[in-house]
Amino acid sequence: MVYRTKTYIAADWDGDKNAVEQLYKWKKSNYWSLDFHDAHDLTQARDSSLNCSIKSSLATRLDVSKTFVLIVGNTTKTVRSGSCQYCGSYNSWTQSRARGHSVDYRSYIEYECEKAIRDGLKIVVLYNAGSVNKSKCPDSIKYHGTHVAMWKWENGQYYWDYQSVKRALE
Numbered sequence: 001m002v003y004r005t006k007t008y009i010a011a012d013w014d015g016d017k018n019a020v021e022q023l024y025k026w027k028k029s030n031y032w033s034l035d036f037h038d039a040h041d042l043t044q045a046r047d048s049s050l051n052c053s054i055k056s057s058l059a060t061r062l063d064v065s066k067t068f069v070l071i072v073g074n075t076t077k078t079v080r081s082g083s084c085q086y087c088g089s090y091n092s093w094t095q096s097r098a099r100g101h102s103v104d105y106r107s108y109i110e111y112e113c114e115k116a117i118r119d120g121l122k123i124v125v126l127y128n129a130g131s132v133n134k135s136k137c138p139d140s141i142k143y144h145g146t147h148v149a150m151w152k153w154e155n156g157q158y159y160w161d162y163q164s165v166k167r168a169l170e
Contacts, residue, residue, distance in 0.1 A: 004066035006039035007169070008121075010112040011071035012079045019071045019128040019150055022160055034166055039065045055111055067169065068116035070109070071150075072137050073128040079107055113141040124168045126150050130158050 011020050026034035039061040062068070070076075106114070116123060123145025125137060130151040134142050148168040152161040 004064055004121075005037055006061070006065040007036035007067040007069060008039040008062055008065040008112070008116070009069045009071065010109055012073055012076045012109065015075045015079075016071045016073035016128045019073070019126065022150070023069075023071075023165070026162060026165070032162060034162070034169065036067070036169065055108065058108065058112055059115060062112065062115050062119060062121070065116075065121060067124060068112070068121040068145075069124045069126060069169070070113060070116075070137075070141060071126050071128055072133075074136065076109060077136055077138050079109055110138055110140060113138050117141060117144055124148070126165060126168065 009020060009023065011017075013020065023034070026032040027036060027038075117140060123141060125141065125145055125147045127133060127136070127147070127149045128151075129149055130153055131149050132147045134147065137147070146168045148161075148164050150161055150165055151158040152164065
């Protein structure tokens with residue numbers, strides 16, 4: 001029996017790196033008490049791996065996770081990284097894989113969201129913005145879990161909203 005004790009963080013790591021880094025700052029801080037066991041500590045996939053190998057590594061991490069956190073930014077819904085058509089093993093002429101794996105046109109984010117829902121994980125969707133805008137969220141997860149903005153407007157500017165994020169993760 002697999003015990004699900006980890007927290008899995010998914011994001012467009014290029015566009016929303018600042019939000020991912022903020023979660024880790026809160027986790028490592030002595031002042032803030034955001035505590036989670038990171039599923040990404042379990043195994044890593046190299047960027048040079050085939051997309052199907054990376055998805056297998058993602059599945060291993062999701063299999064030990066009880067909480068799935070998706071950080072949504074401006075490009076999360078449209079990011080295509082992870083689709084077979086962008087893999088070196090994909091033959092566009094025959095629309096097949098050279099290494100025997102089935103063709104999967106889902107991005108890494110779409111794959112992660114669908115697996116998290118299928119596995120019944122607790123879902124937290126954090127928006128790297130001052131408001132929740134579900135039109136930027138992948139369709140598969142749009143109506144699942146808790147949706148929270150990571151920023152709040154205070155004293156004429158935006159600040160990270162630690163309390164809202166902490167409540168959503170608890």
